[in-house]
Amino acid sequence: MSDSKSPSDIPPTAAAGTAQTVLVTGASGYIGGRLVPRLLEAGHTVKVMVRTPAKIAGVPWLGEVEVIQGSLDDGASLRQSLAGVDVLYYLVHSMAAGAGFESKEKAMAETAATAAAAADVGRIVYLGGLHPANVELSTHMRSREAVGKVFLDSAVDAVVFQAGVVIGSGSASFEMIRHLSETLPLMPAPSWVRNKIEAIAVRDVLHYLVGAASMDGPVNRTFDIGCRQVLSYAGMMKEYAAEAGLPYRVVLALPIPAPKLAGVWVALTTPIPLSMSLPLVESLQHDAVSREQDIDAHIPVPAGGLTPYRRAVALALGKERDGQVETTWSNAGADADPLPSDPDWAGHTVYMDERTFHGDVDAAHVWTIIEGIGGRNGWYSLPLAWRVRGWLDKLTGGAGLLRGRRHPGTLAPGEVVDWWRVERIERGKLLRLRAEMRAPGRAWLELSVEPDGTGSRYRQRAIFFPKGLSGKLYWLAVLPFHSLIFPAMARNITTAAQKIAGADNAGAGSNNQQGSP
Structure with missing residues (x-):
């Protein structure tokens, strides 16, 4: 997507390598929780905004960040949180569905964009989904695209990354592949398992997110990111099985799309709940392959190159065997109501x-x-x-x-x-x-x-x-x-x-x- 506003409308961002003050939303989530320590390692000053601070009480980096309790639908508190911030990382996207889901997601993004502009934030960084152009997208992919567009159309410079399946221990996408591959040696599957997918290792996603803080600006565009190795979804399950030492997996692609039925099946055979498996499966209805590699002109590829799919799987499996999963999709679920103390039970x-x-x-x-x-x-x-x-x-x-x-x-x-x-x-x-x-x-x-x-x-x-x-x-x-x-x-x-x-x-x-x- 090309620039939607002229460079004169956007405040210049800091030069590459300059330490920034950043605010991370979604720090209790899978990507946000892993990004925070990488930003600290890069020398940035980090604030995190969470609705429920107790959800990050056990993280090792807690003492190195400023924790702000707040909600993204509260514009006033968000403006206060953004005071002195150079870069806003917007890493929030609900998997909840229902009436009004898309409008609520868009309204929250608009509130964040308005607050960022009022606070003179230099850049908004957002992670959306990789998808083809000119097709009818699922509700969640359509919502992610709409949120990215809100930021691109705002008064603040925006970097919108579009990624496909993220491979890493604790990732919902990876858990789905892992459990389907390990549970089902012979899997009848809907026709979408033939769709082309370009996965990306979570370490490479974090590399690009960290790099976005120091990109020379203004930029204001989308970037497709991936490992540059294209497989079918069935191929990813077979490659997983090979890397995990499992017998060869047979995936039978049936000429039936059936996203809802497939979502129910995934919920029954993996740890992913139905509320999450349905949008995940619906997002696989189309190919997810990068259309450009323009990010190379702004952020160099990681040292040693991008992580191939098989190596990303090996890294994920190795971490799981050691039990050192930094963050997991499941910890980003619903907030917990406190248990009333005994006297309050009256x-x-x-x-x-x-x-x-x-x-x-x-x-x-x-x-x-x-x-x-x-x-x-x-x-x-x-x-x-x-x-x-x-x-x-x-x-x-x-x-x-x-x-x-x-x-x-x-x-x-x-x-x-x-x-x-x-x-x-x-x-x-x-x-x-x-x-x-x-x-x-x-x-x-x-x-x-x-x-x-x-x-x-x-x-x-x-x-x-x-x-x-x-x-x-x-x-x-x-x-x-x-x-x-x-x-x-x-x-x-x-x-x-x-x-x-x-x-x-x-x-x-x-x-x-x-x-x-």
Whole structure:
């Protein structure tokens, strides 16, 4: 897209390499959370604007940035946040659908553009979607294009990147490819799996985003970015399987577009919830290949060149094996309502299942199990019952049990654990999880441990605020399952802690024997 305003209308941006003050929106999301530390490494001063600061409470870069609590639909607070800012990174795009979705997204972008102009911001940087010209786009791709156009038509210089499938551990696009490839050795698929896709490694997306802060300006245009290797979507799944050491995958392309049916199928077979799988699948209805490579004249390719698709997959798999996923799509989900403190429960209908269990094991070992719960470690009771509930949740549009967790051993506020979100954590003492499953009410699971004599006292509370009669009937319906699941869960968590303690004691004894004369 060419310039939509004359250079005289745009304030000049800083020369390449100059340190800037930047504001990142969407810092709790997949791209934004990875971009912030790269901007800091490049010497920029970074502000982040988040609706809920608790969602970034556990990030390692928190002490190096200014955190501003605010909303992108509040023009006044946004103008204040942009005071002294050179570059605004607009990395917010909702996956929610429904009536008014597009108009709301466009209105938020217009508010941001107006606030940026009033604050004399030098540039807006936006990441949109790669798509062909002159075709009827899906709702979400159309909305992304419209948001980019708002910035290009504004009084502020804009750099609008257009990227296809982003490959990196924790990316929703990558998770979809990974789970489809690993789950289905033979996959009947709609005809769009033949469409041409140019993927891009997340590290290369970040390279271009960081570089955009220091581009000589004015620029004010779109740039297509990708790895410059074109595959079909089926080809990407086959290449993934080869890189992951899986047997050859057969993908049968059927002459049926069926985006909605395919979205439901993806939701059932991957961690991606239906609300996200539908727009992701709809965005694959057309080829997504770069039409130009003009970015090379403004930002050099990364040292060593752009990352080929297979290497991007290898990097993503390597990070997942190490458990070092910096950010993940799932942590950018809905904000969590706080759990009312016990005295505030007056007036609420509250259902609770409470269990306590005394064990001879040290509280620190019990905490190790508590903080590692979920994901591959599971929930320590009747795995089939949990899986069935997860499938039912998926079928009704919920998150299901496949989202996993960012790190196998540590948690932070705001992070996802399967269909739960960490609402509060007092390391060594208490973990409170808020349910994001579909249910007629609000639910929490609270796990805590404290020293008790020579051992420990483990406490477990399942709390449910029913919504209307359906909520009360729901609680009654699940009571028989709770009577099986929750007692076993309390016992098995304590038993698992005893095994860890036994292994530690055995290791200590072995070391003492080796060190004795």
